Amino acid sequence: MSDLHDLCKFPVRPIDSGYVKQLNHYLTSGIPATYTVEEAYKVLNNIEDDDENSESVSNTTPLHLICQHVPKDLSSEELSIVEQMITTLFEYGAGWCFIDVNNNTPGCILIERGFHNSSLYQLILDAGVRAELLLRKVSEYDMEFIDEDDVPNQEDEVVPELVTELTKEQEEIEVVQKSNKPEIDDAPDAPSQNQDSYLNTKLEYVDNALITKDRKDGVMMSWESDLMKLGCDSLFKGSIIEENEIDSEINILNIGFGMGIIDTMIQAENPTKHYICEAHPDVLKKLRDDGWYEKSNVVILEGRWQDQLDDLLTKGIFFNGIYYDTFSEHYSDMLDLFDFVVGLLKPYGIFSFFNGLGADRQIIYEVYKKLVDIDLQNYGLSVTYTDVEVPKETLQYKDKSVWDDVKRSYWSCPVYYHPEAKFIEL
CATH class of the missing domain: 3.40.50.150 (Vaccinia Virus protein VP39)
Structure with missing residues (x-):
């Protein structure tokens, strides 16, 4: 587990502005907002992706950790800090509907922990709506998603940051669409997926x-x-x-x-x-x-x-x-x-x-x-x-x-x- 993941477990109370400052430091240093515990485990243990001996099967992102470990006795000041942390993660491309090892999204975790009616849950809900609307708008123009390395350097071309953001939105919608359907229904020609x-x-x-x-x-x-x-x-x-x-x-x-x-x-x-x-x-x-x-x-x-x-x-x-x-x-x-x-x-x-x-x-x-x-x-x-x-x-x-x-x-x-x-x- 990385320092970023440790931070999102709130090891020290009270939760103050130092958390936001440290989170921004990690993200601006190039650590992805979607960096998982599994990835950190592999890096720390020099495990290749195809190594069958990997003991970790977790797909827990920083946002999952925040939802898992946010204290239930937050003060109003601490709640504001946690809101800023979640907002910051979304600004850096965190996935609102990524699935962890327990098949839970961050929103699912908050529901299970009694935060269903909280402002934290509302932030994730709003992120889901934005992602769906953005993906739909992109689809209207039949945009092709490309890697940053393929983007030309001309100033009048599409900026890499936008391409990256749209790609992340597309990926997280695909993740939740797959997670919502039993494996038997993954085929595009299944009766539940294909009207013909x-x-x-x-x-x-x-x-x-x-x-x-x-x-x-x-x-x-x-x-x-x-x-x-x-x-x-x-x-x-x-x-x-x-x-x-x-x-x-x-x-x-x-x-x-x-x-x-x-x-x-x-x-x-x-x-x-x-x-x-x-x-x-x-x-x-x-x-x-x-x-x-x-x-x-x-x-x-x-x-x-x-x-x-x-x-x-x-x-x-x-x-x-x-x-x-x-x-x-x-x-x-x-x-x-x-x-x-x-x-x-x-x-x-x-x-x-x-x-x-x-x-x-x-x-x-x-x-x-x-x-x-x-x-x-x-x-x-x-x-x-x-x-x-x-x-x-x-x-x-x-x-x-x-x-x-x-x-x-x-x-x-x-x-x-x-x-x-x-x-x-x-």
């Missing part, structure tokens, strides 16, 4: 769940029923024009039928028109077998929403409520969906969705919560969240879990953030 693969994968309805037949990926499960009820209630709030005025024509759109949980609830409210957009052939078969095609107020849109919603815009069909819950789609798909939502939603309508964004790690889940808020504001929509305690069976409880016979879990957070978005009132 999913649409060509056989599904089966078993034991109150919808799963992929061969791999046993969880597509939808009955534990979501209470969350679906929240979604249904939100959609019909969009039928209220004013306090005492209800829309005479209530149209609801649900994207992704799955097990039909929310659609059954929607039907119980007897909307004027109930549109269901579904692409998977096995789910469409269930829709047909269960009689949904014969319901007088139901319109089935067979196919991907990306191919179906343009027609609704062309026909001038508007909705009081739009719900989104699909499988094998990602946040980039949701951003595309927002373009349609603002065109299809009535002025007083409500948009909601099954909020499973990054829900296999709480810090990632909360980063996406903030991202959705930021992105919807760009579309003139505001989002409010209702905190809901998820059923205990979604977590490992008394050696039992709903995931026991399912290879791919899509949930591991203790709280569900139910979203409800509507147009911002001017």
